[in-house]
Amino acid sequence: MKFGVVVFPGSNCDADCLHAIKASTGQTVEYIWHKAGSVDGYDCIVLPGGFSYGDYLRCGAVARFSPVMTPVIEFAQKGGLVLGICNGFQILTEAGLLPGALHRNKNLQFICDDTYLRIENNATPFTCQAEVGQVIRVPIAHGEGNYYADPEIIQQLEENKQVIFRYCDPYGEITPAANPNGSVNNIAGICNSKGNVLGMMPHPERCAEAILGNTDGQLIFQSLLQQWLRRCG
Template identity: 80%
Template sequence: MKFGVVVFPGSNCDADCLHAVKTVTGQPAEYIWHKSGSVEGFDCIILPGGFSYGDYLRCGAVARFSPVMTPVIEFAKKGGLVIGICNGFQVLTEAGLLPGALHRNKELQFLCHDVFLRVENASLPFTCTAREGEVIKVPIAHGEGNYFADAETLQQLEENKQVVFRYCDAQGEVTPEVNPNGSANHIAGICNQQGNVLGMMPHPERCAEKDLGNTDGQLIFKSLLDFWQRRCG
């Protein structure tokens, strides 16, 4: 399984993502420059965190028009696996691959600390080694992670089980106090209807090995590899 990590001007988690997937999965991974016109040869594309193009206009708004996004969108529409982390999640919403938008955090402050997430859908390529309701601890680092969508879209996300991760406490309880940024329905990550595109604000690549003191982020990368190995027999 070959991973591609897109590098935009202003990306700052690209090296982390590349290292994480190589360390956790033992699979090949390469950078994809934002001016590239092709993603051929890759099995999973990662849009990493950071401040693509300085977050001018809106987070992800300029990156959405990078040359590389044309083949990424085509790749996703054909069923290719795509994961957007933090700024990558913002790019995916701007590109129309995921519904909704990311707004400024409710307290208008940048947040950088660990949060607990409850796995809401364990049947996806990104979560297939988890169990529904499992709680993991993953760090956040964002100023605009407040997920918003209109009432109809939120209802569809819930009914279609497109909410993948939800902010919770260590016991899996969802309360207003554990929602760090004001996200609607405590949403921390969603997928598209087909289940092959995931966007999440927390950073699994920052908690994917023992040296970092937390390996909960391995769940996402190990799930992708497990899914791929089963798909390929």
């Protein structure tokens, strides 16, 4: 399996993603520069966290027009696997690959902390190694992680099981206190209707090695590998 990590001006989690994916899967991982005109040859594209283009206008609003996003959008529309983490999630919503938007945290402050996520759907390439209801601990680091969409879209996401991760307490309870940023329905990550594009605000690459004291993030990368192996086998 071959992963590609897109590097935008202002990305600051690209190296983390590349290292975590390689350590978690043992597969080939390469950087893709934001001016690249093709993503041919890759099995999964990762849009990492950071502050692409300084987050001018809105988070992800400028990155959406990077040359690389044209082939990334085409790749996703053809069923290619795309994972957007934090700023990458914001870019996916700006590009129209995921519905809704991310706006300022409810406390209007940047938050860097551990959060607990309850896995709501394990029938996706990103969570196929998990159990529904499983709780994982994944850090966040964002100022604009408050997920919002019109009520009709939220209803559709819920009915179609497109909500993949939800902020919860350590015991899996969905409570207002467990919601760090004010996201509707405690939403921490969603996928598109086809299930091949996932956006999530928490950072699995920051909890994918024992030396970091937490390996819960490996689940996402190992799920992608297992799904690919099953498809190819």
